[in-house]
Amino acid sequence: MKESTVQLIQYLTAALLVALLAYHVLQHTPVLEEGYRVSLEYENVVKHYANERTVLALLLYAALFHGLNGLRAILLEVLPSSAGKAATILLILIGIAAAYFGTLTIVEVA
């Protein structure tokens, strides 16, 4: 994939994350829930997973791409090019593993 395309996706996921994270955070505040601690009680968390699985999955994939690609951009600047390629492969593997793990949680709980 061209680096310009990767950077475009980085910007698109940034914009998406601003909206999704704002919603995600509001769900743990007195604005949309009774309170922060109440929103983290087991029953409320399970209900949240059941009602919001699409949003949570989108948030998971967007955050993983944006976060790990951001780390990759920093590593490519500070590492020599050969180590940079190894870092890219390592971060892709971490991303796939985390996406699988997160998806499993969403599917199991929802």
Added chain:
Amino acid sequence: MPRKKPKLLDNRGGLRHHLNPSYPRARWTAERWAFILHRLTGIFLAVYLLAHIFVTSRVAQGQGAWEAIMSSIESNPLGVVGEWILWGVIVFHGLNGIRLVLAEALGIGVGDPRKLKVPPEPESVYGKQRALLWIFVVLGFIAWIVGGIILFGEAGWL
């Protein structure tokens, strides 16, 4: 007498260039501080994201596993302070990210380029995006304080 050749900027300078405040030869602008903070908060959030995926996976193991891990966070004063710091990091990275998408991706709020001079000065950063940066700093600080009131209030500290 021949003019001294300006040092070319190497964009792959390595970690020492990030730690050396005199390199590249640019002033310590607000945008540069924002750039450094954006990177630091980004690294923090990327690591936190992986930890968050692991912690939230405990909910799939049942009520006991979930309540055990949540009580270990809530009963620890460092856990509450950590949540407040995390909120500040999210707010800064998110708001500065909006500025960066507008300025870098869409070219909104960036000043017009001027004639180059040596050492180069980034005149193009002195657009409306700088005002936006300070507006976001103020808004972010207010959001951080409000988050602290909610978190510390629910922890019974206020």
